[in-house]
Amino acid sequence: MPGNDDKWSQYEAKPQDKWDEFEVKPTPAVTEIERQAQDPSISSTLAKLVRGAELGTFQGLGIPETTNRMDIVKGAVGGAAKGMARLAGAGAEEVGSLFVDPFLPKEKRLNAQNDPMLAIGRDIVGGVTQAGGEALRGIKDQDPEQFAHGFGSMVTQLLMLKGGMDLEKPAVTERGRLAKTSAALDVGKGQIKDLKTAMPEVVKQAQAAGIDTVGDFGKTVKQARAQIDNEFNQGLAPIAQTRVIPQQIANRIRNLVTPDMMKAFNDYEAAKRAGRGALRRVSQDTKNIHDQVVELNKRAAEFQQPWTYEQLNARRATENQNLTSFYNKESRAQAASPIDTEISKAIRDGAADTVYTAWDRANPGKNAQALKARQGALWGLDDYVNHPEKGVIADLEAKQAQHEGRSFAEKVHARAAVHRGGVGAYLTLPVLEPFRKGPMEEANANMRAGFRGSKYPFGTRAAVAAAPIGVLAGRKLPFAGPPPVPDQDDQQ
Numbered sequence: 150m151p152g153n154d155d156k157w158s159q160y161e162a163k164p165q166d167k168w169d170e171f172e173v174k175p176t177p178a179v180t181e182i183e184r185q186a187q188d189p190s191i192s193s194t195l196a197k198l199v200r201g202a203e204l205g206t207f208q209g210l211g212i213p214e215t216t217n218r219m220d221i222v223k224g225a226v227g228g229a230a231k232g233m234a235r236l237a238g239a240g241a242e243e244v245g246s247l248f249v250d251p252f253l254p255k256e257k258r259l260n261a262q263n264d265p266m267l268a269i270g271r272d273i274v275g276g277v278t279q280a281g282g283e284a285l286r287g288i289k290d291q292d293p294e295q296f297a298h299g300f301g302s303m304v305t306q307l308l309m310l311k312g313g314m315d316l317e318k319p320a321v322t323e324r325g326r327l328a329k330t331s332a333a334l335d336v337g338k339g340q341i342k343d344l345k346t347a348m349p350e351v352v353k354q355a356q357a358a359g360i361d362t363v364g365d366f367g368k369t370v371k372q373a374r375a376q377i378d379n380e381f382n383q384g385l386a387p388i389a390q391t392r393v394i395p396q397q398i399a400n401r402i403r404n405l406v407t408p409d410m411m412k413a414f415n416d417y418e419a420a421k422r423a424g425r426g427a428l429r430r431v432s433q434d435t436k437n438i439h440d441q442v443v444e445l446n447k448r449a450a451e452f453q454q455p456w457t458y459e460q461l462n463a464r465r466a467t468e469n470q471n472l473t474s475f476y477n478k479e480s481r482a483q484a485a486s487p488i489d490t491e492i493s494k495a496i497r498d499g500a501a502d503t504v505y506t507a508w509d510r511a512n513p514g515k516n517a518q519a520l521k522a523r524q525g526a527l528w529g530l531d532d533y534v535n536h537p538e539k540g541v542i543a544d545l546e547a548k549q550a551q552h553e554g555r556s557f558a559e560k561v562h563a564r565a566a567v568h569r570g571g572v573g574a575y576l577t578l579p580v581l582e583p584f585r586k587g588p589m590e591e592a593n594a595n596m597r598a599g600f601r602g603s604k605y606p607f608g609t610r611a612a613v614a615a616a617p618i619g620v621l622a623g624r625k626l627p628f629a630g631p632p633p634v635p636d637q638d639d640q641q
Contacts, residue, residue, distance in 0.1 A: 194293050201287075201294035205280070205301025239265035277306050321599065326352070329599030333363055333592040334541050340533050346526035350377060352600075360600040362593040367534045367542050374527040381524060384512040385504070389459040393507070395452045398499030402449040405491050406442055413438035441488050448492055458504055465500035468493040469525075473532045501525075549589035 242265050280303035287296025327348060330336070336344055350373040351366070360366050406414075417439035420427040456464075471493045501521060509517035534541045585591070 197294035201297030202301040205298035333595035401495035468497035552587035
């Protein structure tokens with residue numbers, strides 16, 4: 150029946166394509182980043198700049214650009230751990246090189262090309278420059294999001310690097326600097342006071358160029374001395390030609406005459422008055438003491454006439470040099486008698502007191518006593534370090550030349566020992582002798598540690614203390630830009 154066919158046709162099975170419209174289809178996986186990139190409401194230039202800077206900051210911090218919280222945590226922590234492990238490995242390799250390098254050919258030792266710590270430094274610099282290049286490409290392509298991403302990443306990495314460097318700076322304490330400098334200069338009890346007093350001036354002067362070697366320290370001491378001398382001379386200029394009778398110097402010289410010396414002087418004078426016979430009975434020691442008292446009175450009279458402050462200051466410098474030469478045991482200075490040395494000290498100290506008292510009155514509020522102490526310390530330290538024959542630098546240069554000139558055979562020492570079985574002969578060599586770089590290089594290492602604190606632009610301590618530095622060290626090729634906007638076909 151034809152009519153019945155139409156009636157039942159509505160219950161017939163539909164083709165498969167007809168049922169597809171009722172199928173529950175999965176929602177395409179669209180990340181937050183992709184959603185923002187496609188949403189017209191947030192695609193303005195300002196929104197792109199904000200979004201790019203935000204993602205660039207995350208990239209600079211080593212945080213994965215994803216909305217998955219677990220991936221964010223794992224990526225950030227894992228990146229920092231990887232960087233710290235790389236730093237630790239590089240540090241261990243450098244320590245190991247101290248024992249291995251002496252036995253390797255020169256081309257296989259650690260150098261600027263294969264140094265692991267320097268490689269980390271190059272990677273960090275490369276990450277910063279790569280982010281800067283991305284920002285420049287964004288400007289060239291007129292892509293605000295790419296520019297903001299690169300710029301945000303670059304700034305973040307620079308701030309992290311600066312933070313790590315700032316963490317390293319306090320590692321060099323004043324006490325540590327003094328200890329390392331003392332070790333480098335082999336400072337004894339005669340120089341430690343000058344070093345302590347002069348160190349603030351040296352540190353101030355070193356801020357411009359820094360100090361890496363003992364030679365740098367010597368130059369810095371000279372510069373600090375010249376600067377403080379100039380400060381003193383400027384304050385002295387208004388009174389330089391003023392005349393004064395330095396009675397204090399005359400009194401200091403006369404005070405060198407002791408009661409015993411005065412008794413011997415009077416005995417000799419009495420013998421002279423008694424006649425030739427009495428004079429012959431006077432001992433040679435009495436005569437020598439009499440001559441010393443005469444010399445002291447003669448030298449004291451020299452300072453009972455007018456002197457300008459400029460002349461007194463010049464005399465102070467001369468006598469200071471004489472005393473320094475004496476204490477450095479120069480043969481010419483050692484020929485001077487003990488009384489001459491005492492006279493030089495009396496003149497130097499008396500002239501200093503006279504000049505600085507007047508300088509203090511002419512320059513109120515400048516603290517002349519502190520200036521005097523710093524100037525005196527720098528004079529003494531300059532001579533101790535830079536003296537052409539007796540100074541530390543000259544001594545270290547001679548010892549370094551000797552060290553480099555010694556063959557391996559010369560470093561081995563023959564020994565003999567007597568024991569129950571007879572006499573035994575053997576050779577000895579200090580364990581660390583093959584690895585020593587020499588006295589000058591060892592002193593330079595101490596000096597560098599005292600003023601730089603670290604050989605590199607960042608340190609392991611900073612990396613451990615600041616996870617971002619670990620992040621920087623762990624990446625050889627930082628992420629170059631935001632993910633591309635997916636096509637419509639990719640979403641299907």
